[in-house]
Amino acid sequence: MNNPFREDLVSKNKPDPCSVVIFGATGDLAHRKLVPALYNLTVDGELPSGVKIVGFARRDKSDDTFKDGLEKLNKEVSRSGHDEYVWDRFSQNIVYHRSNFDDIEGYRSLAKRLDEIDAERGGKGNRLFYLSIAPEYFDDVLEKLNEVGLNEAAEGCWARVIVEKPFGKDHASAEHLNEVVNNTFHEKDTYRIDHYLGKETAQNIMVLRFANSIFEPIWNSGHIDHVEISCAEHFGMEGGRGGYYDSAGALRDMVQNHLLQLLSLVAMEPPTDLSPDGVRDEKVKVIRSLRKLDTPEKVRKNVVRAQYTKGFVNGNEVPGYREEDRVNPESETETFVAVKTYVDTWRWSGVPFYIRVGKRLPKKATEISIHFKATPSVLFNQQGSDKAEENVLVIRIQPDEGISLRINSKLPGAAIRMESVKMNFQYSTSFGKSSPEAYERLLLDSMAGDATLFARRDEVEEAWKFVDFIQEAWKGQHDIPLAEYEAGSWGPNEADDLIEAEGQDWRRF
Amino acid sequence: MTELGIEVPIESIAKELKALWAGNSSRTNACMMNLAVFTENPEHLEDNSQVISELTKDHSCRALSVALDRHSSESDTTLWLTAHCNMSNGKKTVCCEQLSFLLKGYKPGRMRNTVFANLNSDLPLVFWWQGELTEVFEPQLYTLIDRFIFDSSTWPEPKKGYEKIMEAAAEVQKRFTIQDIAWKRSYNARMAFAALFDEPIHRKELVNISSASVKVGKGLETTGLLILAWMATQSEWEFHSKNSKNAYSFKNTVGNLIHTTLDVGGSVCIAEIGMKSDSASFSVECRADERHVFHQKIKTQTCIRNSTSPALDLDTNELVAMQLSRGGKNALLSKVIPILMKLMA
Numbered sequence: 041m042n043n044p045f046r047e048d049l050v051s052k053n054k055p056d057p058c059s060v061v062i063f064g065a066t067g068d069l070a071h072r073k074l075v076p077a078l079y080n081l082t083v084d085g086e087l088p089s090g091v092k093i094v095g096f097a098r099r100d101k102s103d104d105t106f107k108d109g110l111e112k113l114n115k116e117v118s119r120s121g122h123d124e125y126v127w128d129r130f131s132q133n134i135v136y137h138r139s140n141f142d143d144i145e146g147y148r149s150l151a152k153r154l155d156e157i158d159a160e161r162g163g164k165g166n167r168l169f170y171l172s173i174a175p176e177y178f179d180d181v182l183e184k185l186n187e188v189g190l191n192e193a194a195e196g197c198w199a200r201v202i203v204e205k206p207f208g209k210d211h212a213s214a215e216h217l218n219e220v221v222n223n224t225f226h227e228k229d230t231y232r233i234d235h236y237l238g239k240e241t242a243q244n245i246m247v248l249r250f251a252n253s254i255f256e257p258i259w260n261s262g263h264i265d266h267v268e269i270s271c272a273e274h275f276g277m278e279g280g281r282g283g284y285y286d287s288a289g290a291l292r293d294m295v296q297n298h299l300l301q302l303l304s305l306v307a308m309e310p311p312t313d314l315s316p317d318g319v320r321d322e323k324v325k326v327i328r329s330l331r332k333l334d335t336p337e338k339v340r341k342n343v344v345r346a347q348y349t350k351g352f353v354n355g356n357e358v359p360g361y362r363e364e365d366r367v368n369p370e371s372e373t374e375t376f377v378a379v380k381t382y383v384d385t386w387r388w389s390g391v392p393f394y395i396r397v398g399k400r401l402p403k404k405a406t407e408i409s410i411h412f413k414a415t416p417s418v419l420f421n422q423q424g425s426d427k428a429e430e431n432v433l434v435i436r437i438q439p440d441e442g443i444s445l446r447i448n449s450k451l452p453g454a455a456i457r458m459e460s461v462k463m464n465f466q467y468s469t470s471f472g473k474s475s476p477e478a479y480e481r482l483l484l485d486s487m488a489g490d491a492t493l494f495a496r497r498d499e500v501e502e503a504w505k506f507v508d509f510i511q512e513a514w515k516g517q518h519d520i521p522l523a524e525y526e527a528g529s530w531g532p533n534e535a536d537d538l539i540e541a542e543g544q545d546w547r548r549f
Numbered sequence: 550m551t552e553l554g555i556e557v558p559i560e561s562i563a564k565e566l567k568a569l570w571a572g573n574s575s576r577t578n579a580c581m582m583n584l585a586v587f588t589e590n591p592e593h594l595e596d597n598s599q600v601i602s603e604l605t606k607d608h609s610c611r612a613l614s615v616a617l618d619r620h621s622s623e624s625d626t627t628l629w630l631t632a633h634c635n636m637s638n639g640k641k642t643v644c645c646e647q648l649s650f651l652l653k654g655y656k657p658g659r660m661r662n663t664v665f666a667n668l669n670s671d672l673p674l675v676f677w678w679q680g681e682l683t684e685v686f687e688p689q690l691y692t693l694i695d696r697f698i699f700d701s702s703t704w705p706e707p708k709k710g711y712e713k714i715m716e717a718a719a720e721v722q723k724r725f726t727i728q729d730i731a732w733k734r735s736y737n738a739r740m741a742f743a744a745l746f747d748e749p750i751h752r753k754e755l756v757n758i759s760s761a762s763v764k765v766g767k768g769l770e771t772t773g774l775l776i777l778a779w780m781a782t783q784s785e786w787e788f789h790s791k792n793s794k795n796a797y798s799f800k801n802t803v804g805n806l807i808h809t810t811l812d813v814g815g816s817v818c819i820a821e822i823g824m825k826s827d828s829a830s831f832s833v834e835c836r837a838d839e840r841h842v843f844h845q846k847i848k849t850q851t852c853i854r855n856s857t858s859p860a861l862d863l864d865t866n867e868l869v870a871m872q873l874s875r876g877g878k879n880a881l882l883s884k885v886i887p888i889l890m891k892l893m894a
Binding site (some may be wrong): 043044045046047049054056057082083084089090125126129160161165196518535 | 554631737739740741742743744745746748749752755768779780783785819842845854857858859869878879880881
């Protein structure tokens, strides 16, 4: 029996009250994203009452010192602002549970604590375990949860696990991690976060494609010349990120997850329904259909990797990557990747997809651009006359969220001269209500049991298979160079060559 | 009337609108909807301009503010033009047009024509009707309205007003989503109350409920009736009888009688919503000295739980702003109306 009074009060998903156990609760993610997200949901009245937050971590803290630390960050980052009264009430539902990840007694006492919380709430309850920890601790945490039975839900309740990226560092490790997770939790209770999927603009890709009749008939190789998916960041290794990043690199940090997820949303077939598996079935087909770069030669021809050298960003001089804090001075980690790939399906045959990601580029922007084919060389596009620019549909994921369409228009005057103009829709000037942040949406969805915006096991593993070929080629020292680019530029010349080989060029942001 | 902008001849609207934007490329004209605001109190025209200025900060629109002075001995139309501009993300200036009309003397169809002639094409028409529904609310007007916002708590005869609304809704069917501010006013209270039944074990008590009560502030009887109607509809109670003023009985799905009361008075907008059975009570209360929170209370044989939920004491203009953010057909309000009509009978 659903709660009849919830009808129409939440737009789609009805989250269940639960205990949220955050492993790694003293870490940055919990402080900057997870707890502020739960706080914002409380401010909006969206968080079910009775939600308790249990922070599980190794450091020696009391409930109060833990909450003080959370409050300090919440004041800085909460999108709703920080209200003392609301925080006071909200924080009454936060407790700290100190334990090492490999200490079984810590889990036994956790189980006891959760039972007490459930009793106080009026019966056995739901549990959400958030693994905000490095993957090397997954085994310990999941095995211990299994051992004390916390992975098993009481009748009528649920127990779910949320895992953060990086989800492995290659296919083999991802497969192993999936086995470890699925030995403890069923796949239906496993939620792999890719926070890009929680962004309003990423969710809007499906609405744009399938709630408007004009796009689907032209969303194919008959009309589209190529697709670009770019994620540019202007920052480098601030905040001590160098340590983590140097072991990951752009390919694993961004391409394997976020950018392939965006690609799958752009390239997928219409799902049969909007159920989580209905959507994810179509997405995983796209990833499986990516043309494999299964030889070093193919990698050399279709992938560019590069590392930034010193330069200027936002008027400030910045060091090169190898001079950054916590980065190996001889590092071969790429901070920039450009990949040319194809989705070998009937819809997309022959249409190149260019994926580009880089740090220390001139500005921060994540955009998808669909470049349509040029008009025939008659009428307005003849040889020797002003060329009509191709039409481009741009989906701006962040910042300046919105959609624009570039079309050609006649310039006023007697002669027929053309110029490109932009039809532009912007979230900022269109919708009054500010969207919940990605983590707010994702946490609510996990409490409601909706996995649509979470990556499924096969999606993750197939994405790793694609990326593994590239990693192997780089590791195998097959004379695949690590190019350089100046910080503040748009990347290495080699990336320009990659796209110019097809007579195209990167869209200027 | 400087709040309304510059006075322009009505036959030059198109030219004047163009001139408003010409030569100023630093401003962006943003428009997601047509927002018509209608009042039969001409003195509200300037106030409405201020209200629209606030609304456009978050809701870009072409605003058509119309005031009808039906008792005027004259018979003409005066028009003013202005733009409400706001900074967007601290970067660019985003502006919305406002056309204000003062219609002197009542002429059937003139208000309708005024609105229709000045709509921004292909965009939805959101119509905010201030005050009682008069004969100006007629089929040729409402068949083209996409969202109709009103406040039934301002009507001297809410039942008659709702009968007109239902007649219009039945006639139009495809569009015409109704949005009652009196209903929206209770949103946070309903959210707080709904949370009391999130646990399955508490929902099991619903079949044992024997009484329910609602307390609302002075002048908000319709809001109180809407809340009662909502509780009854969602609990699948059938209306049984009206026992006295503001006391009603219902029967639940197993034939048990539930006695309900509505108290109107005091300064707190929604002071209490509660349900009780022999062994449990569920309530949401808002105190005069703590208006920004609802105190949620659950007391059963196995648990006592107190928590809080936000209570936004919003004025009419803020409630309208919330309505403008809303999509969908407002199906729940439509579902609640049949019982509401019985309570108002």
